[in-house]
Amino acid sequence: xxxxxxxxxxxxxxxxxxxxxxxxxxxxxxxxxxxxxxxxxxxxxxxxxxxxxxxxxxxxxxxxxxxxxxxxxxxxxxxxxxxxxxxxxxxxxxxxxxxxxxxxxxxxxxxxxxxxxxxxxxxxxxxxxxxxxxxxxxxx
Numbered sequence: 691x692x693x694x695x696x697x698x699x700x701x702x703x704x705x706x707x708x709x710x711x712x713x714x715x716x717x718x719x720x721x722x723x724x725x726x727x728x729x730x731x732x733x734x735x736x737x738x739x740x741x742x743x744x745x746x747x748x749x750x751x752x753x754x755x756x757x758x759x760x761x762x763x764x765x766x767x768x769x770x771x772x773x774x775x776x777x778x779x780x781x782x783x784x785x786x787x788x789x790x791x792x793x794x795x796x797x798x799x800x801x802x803x804x805x806x807x808x809x810x811x812x813x814x815x816x817x818x819x820x821x822x823x824x825x826x827x828x829x830x
Contacts, residue, residue, distance in 0.1 A: 693792040694818035697783050700829050702735045705787045708828045709743055709778060712821060718745035718776065735780060745776040758795055759811045766809055770798035773807075776821065789825065791818040 698705050710728040713719035719727065727743060735741040755772040756764045772795065779790040795817075796808040 692813035692815055692818065693790055694815060694822055695788060695790045696822045696826065697786045697788050698826070698829055699786050702741070702780060702782070702787045703732050704829065705789060705825070706731045706735065706741065706743070706780060708825055709780070709789070712824045712828055713743070713745050713776075716821070716824065718748055720746065731780065735782075739782045741780045743778045743780070745774075745778075747773050747775050749773050755795065755797060755811075758793075758813060758817050760814045763811050766811060767797050768799065770800065772797040772811070774817065776817065778821070789822065791821050793817050 700708075707728050710719065710724040710731075714721045714724050731741040731743050749771065750758070750773055751771045752767055752769055755774075756767045758774070759767065774793050774795045777792045777794070779788075779792070781788045781790075793813045795811040795813055797811055798808045
């Protein structure tokens with residue numbers, strides 16, 4: 691499973707609020723849920739020094755999914771495309787805030803009965819880097 695990490699000097703609250711906004715802008719979190727998700731993550735961070743946010747499931751076309759997986763895994767991407775969910779861990783890191791983005795990519799497989807709803811695929815890092823870059827830009 692691919693994951694990318696970045697460290698930000700901003701407070702955990704600022705990072706969490708910015709992450710929620712980034713997920714909304716990218717269509718990965720309903721705007722109506724963003725405030726509740728942010729407040730819940732901030733509360734978790736304040737009590738445990740760590741929190742997690744998750745995106746909603748986002749549908750992908752065949753081409754979109756193929757662009758997110760390594761070349762050797764593209765043969766598993768069918769015409770039905772797939773979907774992804776992103777988990778984002780927020781942790782204290784020596785006076786800073788560490789953010790780790792971990793995607794779950796799934797290719798739809800017709801007729802496959804599986805808890806994931808398809809074949810899990812590795813990430814090539816594109817999705818993770820895009821989220822962290824958007825977060826860095828938003829934090830400015």
